[in-house]
Amino acid sequence: MKVKRLLILVAFWGFTLLGFAQKNDGFTSLFNGKDLSGWIMPGKVPGFEVADSVLFASPHNGSELFTKEKYGNFVFKFEYLLSEVGNSGVLIRCEPENPWNSGVEIQLLAPWTPYRDDLHCTGSIYGHVAVTNRPDETTGIWHTMEIKCDRENVTISVDGKVTTVANTDTVKSMQGKHVAGSIGFQSNHSKEGEFVKFRNVFVKNMDSDPDYVSKGFYHENAGFRSQAHDAAEVIGVPMIGRLSEMMSGENVMAQAGAKQVLFDIVAKVASDGTKRERNALAKALGKEQKSSRSKAVKSYFEWLLKMAKSAK
Missing domain, CATH: 2.60.120.560 (Exo-inulinase; domain 1)
Structure with a gap:
């Protein structure tokens, strides 16, 4: 009897969790x-x-x-x-x-x-x-x-x-x-x-998914590239790692877009962000500055990091 009740309870929770997942997909x-x-x-x-x-x-x-x-x-x-x-x-x-x-x-x-x-x-x-x-x-x-x-x-x-x-x-x-x-x-x-x-x-x-937005930087249509840049700026700090990868890549369009969006994110958070957001920004920039193998990218992130830390 106890086993039967346990199976019913497990089935109930399984059904409930499945329903929750379907409503929050x-x-x-x-x-x-x-x-x-x-x-x-x-x-x-x-x-x-x-x-x-x-x-x-x-x-x-x-x-x-x-x-x-x-x-x-x-x-x-x-x-x-x-x-x-x-x-x-x-x-x-x-x-x-x-x-x-x-x-x-x-x-x-x-x-x-x-x-x-x-x-x-x-x-x-x-x-x-x-x-x-x-x-x-x-x-x-x-x-x-x-x-x-x-x-x-x-x-x-x-x-x-x-x-x-x-x-x-x-x-x-x-x-x-x-x-x-x-x-x-x-x-x-x-x-x-x-x-x-x-x-x-x-x-x-x-456009709330950083991976999806990243693909837009490589689109042939300039309108969709520009829209991806806007979406990346809205996402903000969680985009920094992917933008760093683009700057280290070989696609010139993506490099240029990533460089500009990185600047826009840093400028926005540095001027309007909370202390917590600025700290998260500095941490993300510092991580990419240390891990990048490109001297040019390292130099750019070092400059961005200084700009972020100079914010009051």
């Missing part, structure tokens, strides 16, 4: 089910409200809803429910003040009109890239969408099935679009009385 919730904390609605007419623990968009052509934080490379997943002729969308890598010119829209649309072809239906990059696998567009039920932006590669899935794959470098109409920006939900762009609902809104920010 790098994703962060963007909607608390209570209010619009972390979001902004820049327009004069509010387009969204929180009702019954979901995001609810009903007013015709109200303000879109945008994350305050900006994302470049990410996995964004959520559930949505469209009314009978619901019309909405997801805006990615955009500026809230000018979302469609700066970014692109992933369409969310009820199948109410024959004019909405594969270039304008749910799952398409609206007007830019058509779906290759049209998703279930049934209205009045919850669907799941996942949008993955991995530098030039954008992949869209609905209900676990890939609908659209795009390489932004090969889509002429997407040339010049931002490589980082806010994520937004479009308000109700159908007639009065129609609506869209959202819930379980999560994001995995790939």
Whole structure:
């Protein structure tokens, strides 16, 4: 009997830990089910409200809803429910003040009109890239969408099935679009009385991973290199070891980018960081200065270390 109880307890904890791991696999919730904390609605007419623990968009052509934080490379997943002729969308890598010119829209649309072809239906990059696998567009039920932006590669899935794959470098109409920006939900762009609902809104920010960000320094596209530099500066001290490796490497672009970002990190922490952050910075710089085999890199880190220690 005791053995049986023990097995049940082990199974329970195993199930609990598995569930915890699945809910904490790098994703962060963007909607608390209570209010619009972390979001902004820049327009004069509010387009969204929180009702019954979901995001609810009903007013015709109200303000879109945008994350305050900006994302470049990410996995964004959520559930949505469209009314009978619901019309909405997801805006990615955009500026809230000018979302469609700066970014692109992933369409969310009820199948109410024959004019909405594969270039304008749910799952398409609206007007830019058509779906290759049209998703279930049934209205009045919850669907799941996942949008993955991995530098030039954008992949869209609905209900676990890939609908659209795009390489932004090969889509002429997407040339010049931002490589980082806010994520937004479009308000109700159908007639009065129609609506869209959202819930379980999560994001995995790939630009919080130093290894992922490091690869961006070698990208052929200058825009993605610049975005990687910005992400590395946000990460700060944990990037120093990888930046040191780049400076000791043979890729000239990566060397130059690493050198500049190292300076920017040191300058930022030295002027605005806490004592604890400055100590961590000095420790990381000292470690790389001692371990590097390159005289030029050693010299640069020695100079950075002096700059860091001179901060009050």
